[in-house]
Amino acid sequence: MNVQQVGVIGAGTMGNGIAQVFAMKGFEVILVDVSDAALQKGLAAIGNSLGRLVKKGALAEGAVAGILARIRPATALASLAACQLVVEAATENPSIKESIFRELDKAVPADTVLASNTSSISLTRIAAWVSQPQRVVGMHFMNPVPVMQLVEIIRAVQTSDDTWALVYQLSEALGKTPVTVKDGPGFVSNRILMPMINEAAFALYENLATPEDIDTVMKLGMNHPIGPLALADLIGLDTCLSIMDILYHEFRDSKYRACPLLAQLVSAGHLGRKSGHGFYQYDAA
DSSP: OOOOEEEEEOOSHHHHHHHHHHHHTTOEEEEEOSSHHHHHHHHHHHHHHHHHHHHTTSSOGGGHHHHHHTEEEESOGGGGTTOSEEEEOOOSOHHHHHHHHHHHHHHSOTTOEEEEOOSSSOHHHHHTTSSOGGGEEEEEEOSSTTTOOEEEEEEOTTOOHHHHHHHHHHHHHTTOEEEEEESOTTTTHHHHHHHHHHHHHHHHHTTSSOHHHHHHIIIIIHOOSSOHHHHHHHHOHHHHHHHHHHHHHHHOOGGGOOOHHHHHHHHTTOOBTTTTBSSSBOOOO
16 A cells, blocks of 8 residues: 555544654654644744754754645544544543544545554554554654654454554654564553552652652663653643553552552642652643
8 A cells, every 4th residue: 555645533642643753754644632732832843843953953944934834734524534544642531532433434435544643552453443443553653753753553353464564664764763562451661651650659649759859760770761640740640650550450450550659640630740740740731
């Protein structure tokens, strides 16, 4: 399949990053979200990201207008009818994703590849929501998308070899490094990462050390570029909690229980960088 037009559902942090990397490689992108306000915020984030690349000398200033022109905003899934690939990057909530995929199944042709950027929800479950499940695959980008090299390619039980091969090759065309993963709770990245973040939250909950010192231990002691609590704030504490809840539900193992402090912060609306307050305090988003 010759992919020329790509749909991206969700203009938030992950969605606008995915739209940006496709547009930077010459693909026409239709970016869909529920409101014009959300779309304008996403487009502004892409503009700011491109501006930072120009300042770093990683992108010619004259290329910015062309990249932005390749991204067309829309509020209806029907706008994706001509896309050969659609990447869903909506909120990490099974009911929201199910609603999207069931509607998407009717909005695009039967041969359109449907990828999900889900960070923990079963791709086999997602594939069961559409009439042609063999065209569903996981395409899990890392945050921030324009910077991070990894893409987890998750094969559902139903995923065909052709679907897998297409997204693998597209990931390489984007300049990313794809890794193939079987469908399992949290896949590889979040199966390992989220329990570490959760354990760091427990260390703080038990007053073992300050957030700064917990992160310093991991940065200087384990050579991590960013501490787990700061990383959680970057990811979004609501996303971290959702993933931990999915791991706990799928494995039925108490080692995946979410730290009460993490749940408490989310209940308070302290979601990390995007809200201005998480494990750390930030300027208001």
